[in-house]
Amino acid sequence: MDACAKQREYTAKDYKSDVKPIWCPGCGDYSVLAAITRALASMQLAPENVAVVSGIGCSSRIPAYTSVYGFHGVHGRALPVATGLKIARPDLTVLVTGGDGDGFSIGGNHFLHACRRNVDLTYIVMDNQVYGMTKGQASPTTEPEWEGSKLTPDGVGIESFHPLVVGLAAGANFIARCSSSDPNNVADIITQAIRHPGFSLVQVLSPCVTFRPEQLEWKHMVRTAVVDVTEDAARAARRLMTDDGFNVGKVLYKGDRPAYQPEPKGAAAVAELEADFAL
Amino acid sequence: MSGQTVSLVMAGSGGAGVVTAGSLLLEAAARAGWYAYMTRSSGPQIRGGEAAVMVRLGTAPLASHDDCFHLLVGVDWQNVGRFAAEIPLGPDSLIIGDPGEGEVPEVFARSGAQQISLAMKALAKTIPDGRPNMVAFGAIAGLIGLTEDIVVGVLRDTLKRKGEAAIAASLAAFRAGVEAAADFPAVPRLPATQADTSDRWSITGNEATGMGALRGGVRFVAAYPITPATEVLEWLAPALPKVGGVLVQAEDELASINQIIGGSYGGVPSLTATSGPGLALMTESLGLAVAAEVPIVVVDVMRVGPSTGIATKSEQADLNIAVYGLHGDAPHLVLAPNSVADCLFTTQWAVHLAESLQTPAIVLTDQAMGQARAVMPRSAAIAFMGQREKPAALAEGVQYKRYANTASGVSPMAIPGMAGFMYTADGLEHNEVGTPSSQASDHQAQLDKRLRKLTGYNYGDHWADITGDEDADTAILTWGSSAGPAREALERLRAAGHRVKLVAVRLISPVQPEKFARALQGVERALVVEQSHSGQFHRYLRAQYDLPRQVRALHNPGPLAVSPGAIVEQILQWS
DSSP states (O other), rough: OOOHOHHHHHGGGGOOOOOOOOOOOOOOOTHHHHHHHHHHHHHHGGGGGEEEEEEESGGGGOOOOOOHEEOOSSSTTTHHHHHHHHHOTSSSEEEEEEEEHHHIITTTTHHHHHHHHHOOOOEEEEOSSSTTTSSSSTTTTOTTTOOOTTTSSOOOOOOOOOOOHHHHHHTEEEEEEEEEEOOOHHHHHHHHHHHHSSSSSEEEEETTHHHTTGGGGGGOOOEEESSSOBSSSHHHHHHHHHHOEEHHHHHEEEEEOOOOOOOOOOOOGGGGGGGGTTT | OOOOEEEEEEEESSTSOOHHHHHHHHHHHHHOOOEEEEEEEEEOOOSSOOOOEEEEESSSOOOOOOSSOEEEEOOOTGGGGGGGGGOOOOOTTTEEEOOOGGGGHHHHHHHOEEEEOOOOOHHTTSSTTOOHHHHHHHHHHHHHHHHHHHHHHHHHHHSGOHHHHHHHHHHHHHHHHHTTTTTTTOOOOOOOOOOOOTTTTEEEEHHHHHHHHHHTTTTTEOOOOTTTHHHHHHHHHHHHHHHTOOOEEEEHHHHHHHHHHHHTTTOOOEEEEEEEEHHHHHHHHHHHHHTOOOOOEEEEEEOSSSSOOBTSSSOOOOOHHHHHHHHSSOOOOEEOOOHHHHHHHHHHHHHHHHHHHHHHEEEEEEEHHHHHHEEEEEEOOOOOOOOOOOOOOTTTTTTOTOOOOOOSSOOOOTTTTTOOOOEEEESSSOOOOOOOOOEEEEEEHHHHHHHHHHSSSGGGGGGGEEETTTOSEEEEEEEEGGHHHHHHHHHHHHHHOHHHHEEESSSEESSOHHHHHHTTOOOOOOEEEEEEETTHHHHHHHHOOOSEEEEEEEEESSSSSSOOHHHHHHHHTTO
């Protein structure tokens, strides 16, 4: 009874740390941070049983801004850290946060295999189509015509990467797109993503007001997707390949693949394995 | 080595069955009460291809091959000449070849070894389902003194599933070999023993590494296949689940190391195994484990480098990358087992140290040791009591400092699930709490702390294996698999009346200057022995330790192992 009486209700604030973000004023990531804390509060997850894992980049700073367990590793390797953590500790709720460069460029191979492996993780990618932390270079999702970077002054010249199509093809079990301009919706989508078994991919359009100020227009360009979630991967692929990237606010695909979680089979003593070597 | 030994090679092209026959020979020798050390060489082909099994048998435990082989049996000679450098022969050696397979290759013949013909193929043909490799096995068994009753037992156990006919065919071919070799020139025969073999193991270095990991408490492994480390993983894959652990095949080495960092951050002791190219890919994240203070163990089964090098053969040339490969000032552990048996001990110790000190440990084994099979005394279980230090309960309102600047440098480490201790592990420089910091004072304090926890720790006597004469005037300084031939050289030199000691360094980093100085007290000259072209170990010793005034270095690249005789010669010629 006492244990029950002691249980208190967590609010979004309980998941926020007092570390001040390094982000620019107006950065979309503030909303995503708020949405994550709201999602955790809506699920009433004990902070000690949640871990947020990230790599490098502006949005990868999120773990320190939460009050749950956090891991801020090296560039591009958030997904393998989270994979190891979740497989070793299936009792934890593990979120991964990061940007388009961290996830789709330097971490591209891990992205493919995380989708394919389908460990029960929620991957929240704040996509701003630019490297912000290194002061404005083209990322894999930057459009080919963009001439805003000193590194590619004549434009990027190569087609952008379509994370949701690639994620779907690689086997992601849950796919959604949302916009940081609607944090309540982002919180709702993240909640659904956490609840859905397997690898959940959430793309959040999150403008970089400093290096891509034109993205301030995104809030006027996004529209709530008119389609309902599908469990048919082919249909989801068709929709994703034909939309303009601004259909947001909805879960687009939910698969039914069971999550990958190898189970230890036994509790034998190590000494029993010596039989392998005995003459 | 003390006791009697005999060294032999069986070689042939793919399909000749020399590896099978070698395994049967090893099993029979083990049952005869002998100790064994077996290595293999094979061509680059994925399947088939020429192969040679090099076997040394003896009445006492063995740590290396001899200077040359007493016996070479070529079931055929197709491409076997490629292995000539790895199969040293002398005028006292005997070569058995099949006359139907052509002349003994010149590279072997010019050793001056005695040659004798044995029509293995033709003899095998006279027996239904008879095979030439079993004729070769018979000839070897007859020459070295392996009795038929033991071989019958081995064949019965090994071929049980193939049925009586297969056993009878193998046995008949074996007997034909024994009879044919009855009047062949002698090679050393080993005496029959009544030894109790119930406390002996037949184990490879890679298996021993896996066993050491489990004894150390490792329960999560993520790894990417790579020669010659794969057998560590293939042994662990079915073994781990039995003891409550898990192995994951990762998409690449970058994923391997980051997965184990994740697993260990979650509180589960974690390990990966790789070889040089994989270690190179892992170095960035090794630095992460240093900075975030996450214990992990990375086993590097070294092969010939750089780049793809010679993937199937051994070299001790990853010392530099293991010690110096990380960017920034990144103190970590580097350890090196010095025998097949020691792969178990050193890996277990590495897990213990990594967990106790919350830092990455690199274990440098190599192909020669990893893929060698030894029949050896069972490794006794050693209890290392230390483990990861967890934080004690905090007073109300006190914030947990994950990277607390403690006297020992070790900061109690919370694991997810512990209420009230939530923190963010960070590769960014941070303050004691873990909050990212670019302040000079925080950087200095954390650097000091991460170094202090390694240098202040008492590693006991395990830092090196020191054998030989207390009052030696000459020391052999070596590491890793070069310690095997060095041990044998030491015995020969001492038997000849020289006062010599051997220091096989197990703890490469951090250095132990006081213990090293004590070990070399009174030593006037030191011979450094290693298998690297540039003398990496020699240079490392020169940079880190005070060495005796007279120092010589014997440093040849792989894949050829240094021989005991070469070490003895260096010392004898040094007057």
